[in-house]
Structures are given as C-alpha cells and as structure tokens.
Amino acid sequence: MRRILLSTAKILISAALLYLALRKVDLSELFSRFTVTSLFWIGVAIAVTFLQIFIGALRWREISAVCGAPLGLDRAMRYNVIGSFFNQTLPSAIGGDAVRLWLVARAGAGWRAATYSIFVDRAIGLIALAIVIVASLPWSYTLITDPHGRSALLLVDLLALAGGVGFLIFGALKWRWLKTWWATHHIHACAVIANRVIFSRTRGPVIAILSILIHVLAVVIAWCVVQSIAAPVRFSDVFLLVPPVMLITMMPISIAGWGVREATMGLAFGFAGLAANEGVNVSLLFGAVFFIVGAFGGLVWILSAEKAAQGSAPIGVPE
Numbered sequence: 001m002r003r004i005l006l007s008t009a010k011i012l013i014s015a016a017l018l019y020l021a022l023r024k025v026d027l028s029e030l031f032s033r034f035t036v037t038s039l040f041w042i043g044v045a046i047a048v049t050f051l052q053i054f055i056g057a058l059r060w061r062e063i064s065a066v067c068g069a070p071l072g073l074d075r076a077m078r079y080n081v082i083g084s085f086f087n088q089t090l091p092s093a094i095g096g097d098a099v100r101l102w103l104v105a106r107a108g109a110g111w112r113a114a115t116y117s118i119f120v121d122r123a124i125g126l127i128a129l130a131i132v133i134v135a136s137l138p139w140s141y142t143l144i145t146d147p148h149g150r151s152a153l154l155l156v157d158l159l160a161l162a163g164g165v166g167f168l169i170f171g172a173l174k175w176r177w178l179k180t181w182w183a184t185h186h187i188h189a190c191a192v193i194a195n196r197v198i199f200s201r202t203r204g205p206v207i208a209i210l211s212i213l214i215h216v217l218a219v220v221i222a223w224c225v226v227q228s229i230a231a232p233v234r235f236s237d238v239f240l241l242v243p244p245v246m247l248i249t250m251m252p253i254s255i256a257g258w259g260v261r262e263a264t265m266g267l268a269f270g271f272a273g274l275a276a277n278e279g280v281n282v283s284l285l286f287g288a289v290f291f292i293v294g295a296f297g298g299l300v301w302i303l304s305a306e307k308a309a310q311g312s313a314p315i316g317v318p319e
Helices: 002-022 026-030 037-068 073-089 095-109 111-135 137-143 149-171 174-182 185-196 203-228 235-251 261-269 276-305
Strands: none
Touching: 037 111, 037 185, 037 203, 037 276, 073 095, 073 276, 095 111, 095 235, 111 137, 111 185, 111 203, 111 235, 137 149, 137 235, 149 174, 149 185, 149 203, 149 235, 149 261, 174 185, 185 203, 203 235, 203 276, 235 261, 235 276, 261 276
C-alpha cells in the first residue's frame, strides 16, 4: 500500500507540473516548426544519447570492478540500455538503477557488490555534475540576472556539492564504529570505494573524464533539440542552463522526471531572460528523445537472456 501511495503521488506530481508547464506552450505552433531538418536533429540527439549511455557503461565498468562486481563492456552496455527503459516506466527518475542493481546481483555478483556499484556510480555522477555547475557559476551569474534565479541556482548547487564532499569526507574517516554500526556500515563502505576510485592514479583521471563527458553530452542532446525547432537559444545558454535542471530532475519525486524537468526548464529560461515557453518546448523534446531511446531499451529487455531466464536459475557470470 505504501508503494502504491508513493507511486500515485509521483504520478500526480508529474501530471500537475506538466499541466502548469504546458499552459505556456502552444503545441500546434511547436509542431508547425517541424521539418525534415528537425527529424535529422532529433536523430542526432538519439545517437548522442546512445553514446552517452555507452560512456556511462565505461564508467560503471570501472567502478563495478572496484566494488567486486566485474562487468564486461557488452553486459554493462546492455544493462544500461535496459535501465533507460525502466527509467521511463518506473515512478522515479532513477528507476533504471534499481533494475541494473537487480540484473547485476542476479548475474552472480551478489546484492552487496551490485548495490555498491550502482550507489557509487550515481554518487560520482552527482559530484561531477555539481562540479560542472560550480565551474560555470561566473558565466551563469552573467546570464541569470534575476536575484531569485541566482539564489536558487547557488542553493541547489551548494547543497549537491556539500552532499558530495561530505560523502567523500565520510569515507575518509577511520572510526571503527562507522564500519560496524548497522546505520553507517554500508554507506561508509560506499564512501570508501568512491574515494578509492576518484583518487586513484590510474582510474581517477579516467572516471573524471568520463563523468564530465556524460554531462557535456546531455548538453549536446539538448542543443540538438534546440536546433530541431530552430529555437533562438545559443549553445552557451544551453550549457549553462541544462546541468542545473538535470540536477533538480534527479530528485525522485516524479515519473522519469516528467513535469519537474519541464517546470524547472521553463523557470531557468525565464530567469535567463529567454522565453519560458521555449524552455518547456526544449524540455518536452528532450524527454521525448529519452523516451524513444527507452523504447529501444524495452525491446532489448524483451529479447535479452535475462528476461528469458526470469524466474529460473541465476545467470552465471562468464569467466
């Protein structure tokens, strides 16, 4: 009953926010802007999304190896693609993480190693996103002149950065009770692994580059969407506005981020002196691109060995 109520609440939040955001959009005018060139740019956006998923698989593979859940690149990519489907269907923006965790654990890695690999991967991605936003703050403050917009941007980013830094500091603490007390044992273990990965001389630079690239590709996807409808928005605007929106969209309070993303994007464009309806347009098409990719992930899931073996013996991890 609790899960049903929580899912219902998220559906209602998505519906309410979408309704409020769509009041600013003339859908007939939006569709009238579609041409053959628009389809080309949407196709490029879809291709870049698959590239982003592949880069994510490379990072996850590095992290999972440290967590004791080694993954082949083909398996990591397949699980990420399948996760993109469940991101669109489960009542959360991170629903695919739960499915990836289940797939890795069921493949023989065990629940602990699988959970650690997903949690650390998500934590490092969040830290990288916060750093990208902090690094771009001088330019963001030039673009966003509204004081409320500046305050909101600073607050959200500082909270994310503080959480990330606090997580790493937590992992650096050597107190014995942190490793034994049930309330801190697993979180501390994940924080230790995150430190080990980030500050590794071999893996650290690779993880940093892959993490930054993932967020840059999200900007490129949004830019392709902007080009598809010939919106009067510069690439620099997209680069400064999309990462904070992605950060807020990660909050698991809606279905696949729908509604939260549109409302936030509209506000972000308005704070930057751009047309709020263009922000909603871009967000809707951005979400549509991920929905299409998620549909492909659903097909991969239906045809996968994991789906065929569901309910049978666990799938062994190849030597």
